[in-house]
Amino acid sequence: MREVFHQSLEELQSGLVEIAELVATAMEKATTAFGTSDVTLAEEVIDADSVIDERALALDELAIEILARQQPVARDLRIVVMSLRVSASLERMGDIAEHVAQLTRMRFPERAIPKGLKSTFTRMGELDVALARDLAELLRTEDLDLAERIRNADDDIDELHIAVFEKVLSDSWQGEASATVDATLASRYHERFADHAVSVAKKVVYLATGDWAADPPA
Amino acid sequence: MREVFHQSLEELQSGLVEIAELVATAMEKATTAFGTSDVTLAEEVIDADSVIDERALALDELAIEILARQQPVARDLRIVVMSLRVSASLERMGDIAEHVAQLTRMRFPERAIPKGLKSTFTRMGELDVALARDLAELLRTEDLDLAERIRNADDDIDELHIAVFEKVLSDSWQGEASATVDATLASRYHERFADHAVSVAKKVVYLATGDWAADPPA
Numbered sequence: 001m002r003e004v005f006h007q008s009l010e011e012l013q014s015g016l017v018e019i020a021e022l023v024a025t026a027m028e029k030a031t032t033a034f035g036t037s038d039v040t041l042a043e044e045v046i047d048a049d050s051v052i053d054e055r056a057l058a059l060d061e062l063a064i065e066i067l068a069r070q071q072p073v074a075r076d077l078r079i080v081v082m083s084l085r086v087s088a089s090l091e092r093m094g095d096i097a098e099h100v101a102q103l104t105r106m107r108f109p110e111r112a113i114p115k116g117l118k119s120t121f122t123r124m125g126e127l128d129v130a131l132a133r134d135l136a137e138l139l140r141t142e143d144l145d146l147a148e149r150i151r152n153a154d155d156d157i158d159e160l161h162i163a164v165f166e167k168v169l170s171d172s173w174q175g176e177a178s179a180t181v182d183a184t185l186a187s188r189y190h191e192r193f194a195d196h197a198v199s200v201a202k203k204v205v206y207l208a209t210g211d212w213a214a215d216p217p218a
Numbered sequence: 219m220r221e222v223f224h225q226s227l228e229e230l231q232s233g234l235v236e237i238a239e240l241v242a243t244a245m246e247k248a249t250t251a252f253g254t255s256d257v258t259l260a261e262e263v264i265d266a267d268s269v270i271d272e273r274a275l276a277l278d279e280l281a282i283e284i285l286a287r288q289q290p291v292a293r294d295l296r297i298v299v300m301s302l303r304v305s306a307s308l309e310r311m312g313d314i315a316e317h318v319a320q321l322t323r324m325r326f327p328e329r330a331i332p333k334g335l336k337s338t339f340t341r342m343g344e345l346d347v348a349l350a351r352d353l354a355e356l357l358r359t360e361d362l363d364l365a366e367r368i369r370n371a372d373d374d375i376d377e378l379h380i381a382v383f384e385k386v387l388s389d390s391w392q393g394e395a396s397a398t399v400d401a402t403l404a405s406r407y408h409e410r411f412a413d414h415a416v417s418v419a420k421k422v423v424y425l426a427t428g429d430w431a432a433d434p435p436a
Contacts, residue, residue: 064295064296064299067285067295067299068291068292068295071289073286074286077282077285077286078282081282081285081302084299084302084303085302085303085306088303088306165399168395168399169395169396169399173395175395177386177387177391177393177395177398178387180395180398180399180402181383181386181387181398181402184398184399184402184403185402185406188403188406
């Protein structure tokens with residue numbers, strides 16, 4: 001019985017790692033699609049999002065089943081609660097990758113990536129992907145250095161987010177309204193993606209350290 | 219012991235209702251501030267957001283304590299799990315009201331509300347406030363008709379969200395880039411606020427009906 005219980009807990013943790021990896025791949029493809037106006041790749045990301053949604057849902061069901069049947073305590077309980085809170089953020093990160101892909105599809109055959117911001121968005125995408133991969137690794141290993149790296153990447157993304165607005169609101173900006181809308185949305189998506197990762201990382205830190213109180217809700 | 223337990227559960231539910239009411243008030247003030255460029259009111263909303271954050275955090279701690287000490291089952295367990303998932307969405311809705319207030323403050327003494335979109339944003343704000351009040355009432359009563367009303371209001375907000383983009387991307391749009399950015403962000407905030415409300419409503423429906431499986435992660 002205890003063995004079945006611990007198998008379930010391991011399943012929960014490995015399930016979160018898998019979803020984080022799917023999310024990283026989704027953002028990687030979405031970034032490439034956005035940068036190269038590759039509508040086929042964008043559609044692949046859009047189609048694949050339902051897999052992330054289903055995985056998150058299945059994991060929540062497993063978490064609830066563990067709570068109901070096993071009535072875990074202490075660290076075991078914290079793992080289950082962490083999973084219930086983290087799965088929603090991971091699922092949301094998948095949605096955001098899908099939104100980046102949808103921007104690409106919406107503008108096709110035009111380029112979604114606004115002129116003069118190509119390198120900025122490429123960099124934001126790369127940072128988001130790296131941060132999602134670090135998140136998967138953090139969920140697997142609870143290596144808290146990774147949480148620090150995620151926070152730093154989030155700071156870099158926030159700076160790029162501000163740079164996008166400075167560009168768009170500068171006198172030199174010649175983009176049409178559609179380019180302004182796309183830049184605003186794409187930048188906001190990347191920034192939110194990183195925020196969710198930081199929020200997940202915090203929950204893993206508090207799982208490892210046992211300090212829930214300092215954990216701001218996502 | 220059982221009595222203490224049921225008091226805790228009631229505290230959890232009434233806590234969610236209170237947060238939903240705080241969120242509704244925050245969005246009401248943010249909408250007024252946005253519409254009238256009232257920077258004092260905007261700052262009131264920004265300052266008050268920490269109260270919502272603290273309430274959500276305290277509620278999560280209570281939920282975890284109930285899980286650890288009482289090991290609830292059946293409907294009691296569903297209430298606790300619902301609370302853990304819903305608090306994050308409510309807290310996020312509070313953040314979004316704060317973002318609307320921040321837009322107001324950022325543009326002050328200019329108007330944040332872009333020309334030609336005043337009535338649209340006033341309507342979006344009103345719908346969001348009504349929907350947050352319905353959400354508080356739904357959490358209090360589990361009256362499922364309210365969930366239906368929330369879904370309908372969300373549809374109306376989605377239509378207005380599309381109308382904003384149509385306006386901004388039309389040939390008649392004369393707004394500067396800053397107006398385009400503001401319209402894009404404000405519209406997106408209102409739309410996300412409603413999405414979160416629908417997500418919470420779904421969780422309450424599944425609390426009432428017992429069907430978790432159909433509940434997509436927020």
